[in-house]
Amino acid sequence: MTDTRFDPAVADERWQRAWAEAGTFTADSDSEKPKSYILEMFPYPSGRIHMGHVRNYTMGDVLARYQRMQGFEVLHPMGWDAFGMPAENAAMEKGVHPGGWTRQNIAQMKAQLQRIGFALDWTREFATCDPEYYGHEQALFLDMFAAGLVYRKESTVNWDPVDMTVLANEQVIDGKGWRSGAEVEKRKLNQWFLKITDFADDLLDGLGKLEDWPEKVRLMQENWIGKSQGLEFSFDLSDGGKLPVYTTRPDTIFGASFCAIAADHPIAQSLAGDPDVAAFIEACKRGGTKAAEVETAEKLGYQTSITAKHPFSGADLPVFIANFVLMEYGTGAVMGVPGHDQRDFEFATKYGLPITRVVASDPARADEPFKGEAEAGDGVIVSSGFLDGMSVEDAKQAVITRAEAGGWGEGRTVWRLRDWGVSRQRYWGTPIPFIHCDACGVVPVPKDQLPVTLPEDVGFDIPGNPLERHPTWKHVDCPQCGKPARRETDTLDTFTNSSWYFLRFASQPEDRPFDPEEVAKWMPVQHYIGGIEHAILHLLYARFWTRALAHMGQIEVAEPFAALFTQGMVTHETYSRTDPARGAPVFFAPEEVDRTSDRATLLADAAPVDVGRVIKMSKSKKNVVDPDAIIARHGADAVRWFMLSDSPPERDLPWSDAGIEGCARFVQRLWRLFSAYDPAATGEDKSLERKTHQTIAAVAADIEALGFNKAVARIYELTGATEKAAPSASRSAAIRALVHLAAPMMPHLAEEVWAGMGEGLIADAPWPTVDPALLVDDEVTIAIQHMGKLRDTVTAPKGASKDALEALALASANLQRSVDGAAIRKVIVVPDRLVNIVT
RNA sequence: GCGGGUGUGGCGGAAUGGUAGACGCCGGGGACUUAAAAUCCCCUGAGCUUUGCUCGUGCGGGUUCGAGUCCCGCCACCCGCACCA
Secondary structure (H helix, E strand, O other), X not given: OOOOOOOHHHHHHHHHHHHHXXXXXXXXXXXXXXXXXXXXXXXXXXXOOOHHHHHHHHHXXXXXXXXXXXXOEEEOEOOEOOOOHHHXXXXXXXXXXXXXXXXXXXXXXXXXXXXXXXXXXXXXXOEOOOHHHHHHHHHHHHHHHHOOOEEEEEEEEEEEOOOOEEEOHHHEEOOEEOOOOOEOEEEEEEEEEEOHHHHHHHHHHHHHHOOEOOHHHHHHHHHHHOEEEEEEEEEEEOOOOEEEEEEOOHHHHHHOOEEEEOOOOHHHHHOOOXXXXXXXXXXXXXXXXXXXXXXXXXXXXXXXXXXXXXXXXXXXXXXXXEOOOOXXXXXXXXXXXXXXXXXXXXXXXXXXXXXOOOEEOOHHHOOOOOOOOOOOOOOEEOOOHHHOOOEHHHHHHHHHHHHHHHOOEEEEEEEOOOOEEOEEOOOOOEEOOEEEEOOOEEEXXXXXXXXXXXXXXXXXXXXXXXXXXXXXXXXXXXXXOOOEEEEOOOEEOHHHHXXXXXXXXXXXXXXXXXXXXXXXXXXXXXXXXXXXXXXXXXXXXXXXXXXHHHHOOOOOOOOOEOEEEEEOOEEEOOEEEEOOOOOXXXXXXXXXXXXXXXXXXXXXXXXXXXXXXOEEOOHHHOOOOOHHHHHHHHOHHHHHHHHHOOOOOOOOEEOOHHHHHHHHHHHHXXXXXXXXXXXXXXOOOHHHHHHHHHHHHHHHHHHHOOOHHHHHHHHHHHHHHHHHOOOOHHHHHHHHHHHHHXXXXXXXXXXXXXXXXXXXXXXXXXXXXXXXXXXXXXXXXXXXXXXXXXXXXXXXXXXXXXXXXXXHHHOOHHHHHHHOOOOOOEEEEEOOOEEEEEO
């Protein structure tokens, strides 16, 4: 403890080895302690750990270490989401095997994670590409098949011509593949599907109980599931036909002044013999498919010769073909209520259709004109016959009841959520365990023949699925009749791998996917931390699998993740110059740029570069900082401290060299303070003792609320106060407390100091206890205000009476000068806070 | 266009309706040193007629003794999107 500098190059590795040898972070399922499961979204082994991983895992690590100190048996595992396209892309580009490439990346990234000193239980590590993992997944898939949750159907799929694979609806972004960015084409294929829609209602209901999930994620899932309740009914048409429409606002039915059908609606198609109609239909197909484009596009319609009879008024409504109606939703036809739907309003205005008010803020204002836009809000129904005077909600029900009684319509719930297509025509994924037999049809692989493993000898020199081309792999005998048959060559979407991995972390028997009793000990995950990009797909699928497994009686867990936290990104400035030849920017990496003066210059030629916005670190913008280089220079604790400092964890964290240097300085500052620890010091410092206990309590509360930036600020404050204090027993106690407070965040420094104090591993030490009596100050500062403006402050004993505080305030010269003899009308006293004089 | 989020010093950000700017970074001044690094101390929202006062939390209103915080109406930026009727 006599070293003047803390040397992370030596200490980091020493304590990482000590934890590993002691098995400190190995979770014991049989422990008597209360259990806590802390999980961060496991990484895809792309090759290198990036700062986003470091931030994510540091947050989880602080929670895991803190909860250990609070007496919990903590499960904090790590593994690899190892199947996926990048491995096949690497295979195609570099001629390596996807498995070899993935394994190499895992080894490299594991070493990186270990250098940061995360409190992980590596004994439970697995990669989803291990046959020991995906074999169990195949078993679960067969169970789901037996339970009727898996089916095949011929369907139009999104075909990505670059990646040569099918994409889920959810994976198509703006009509392009979410990874390749290629324009998606439509193709018909026989596909495997999971019946997520069976659980739509339950998935929606469950959101209401997830109180520790961010509101925005719950909202996004709610919108994704998209439950809408309304009325489906048919208009009688003038040509003798019927026009089924679906509406969520049956209460406004008396305000309907037209009907609109999609351009590809059968009725529109039947009219396409007319060249004008055909031309209009063609025009509708042009233009962008993006929501934003379609929404802002001008509303266009073509009035047909057909009319529709209003079910109540009997009026003949014109039927239009319109560009804002989509065939994919509802019935592909709507009733137009211009007064209470903005699109209908714009359409009616353009084509001179009646705009009738049928909802008003009160009945007296039934004739109030519209102010240039539709009114979609709540109110009272007016000008609507038997509905007049009803609330919107009551009127909806009343219309549905009438329609059902009259047999011309019925209440209907419509979901946006569609079943999950899991087939992928790709090699690097979980083989779907089925066999196609000409005689027996589609036959499940018997469970005792699992896992169906991927063949190693495959090539990637030609696009497409290597399993399809393999000379022998797909040729097997039918398990039922024994005749020659073919293996299914589709593999499962990688989202299936991440839909149950948290269960395998909790329990990993050899012969089954998991042991329900072991799972029950750990689940649900107490804190799940990851990026907002998984707000819908991964989190919804994991919730679905959990429900499916519970439905089959395999587990008794309602929701997999009790609390969810979505952390912000790590960002950095961008540096660029515009290439005059191409007009496009050329980016430079931070290490190529001199940022020490006000402006930024390129080290190579000392000429200026443009400093761009602070955005997410990405290879294409070159604004990345490699964690390894930073750790080598400043040590793991400084990097961890930086990840927790300043920015609230849910917001973006701008990386800066000055910031990490400040963190490294603080590590040394703490080291110096800790080195001055004197166990023999005597004497009491009540004020420091209070500060110490207040800080212990506040840091605990901050960590539990994931307010790491606030905890960091409090540790800075206590450090400053302790440095300034004269030696005393209280000061020595403050130093010991600080070692504990720092332990979850800067574990290497804390262990080094703790060992120097002659103690064991601080990772095993309990969180310091707090004396409640020391949490309150005996003296408080009282603000003295005149008309709400601060005029003076005085100190008073805690709990002083209102009269005493008022007297103190009136004695203030500053206050008296401000009041200037005016009559005092009122005195407001907030005990221990302030006195406000009102004149 | 719709849904969600954010907006506070030069920067990241604190602040149960009660002293706005804690804490950190940057910057300035000083101490120590032959010198530098490191370290330590002080200052650091703007303005003014400076024992103190005025203004100040995106903009405009409102409620209140008192508003960054609550209410109404805007603006800007970020994220998401499916014209779901």
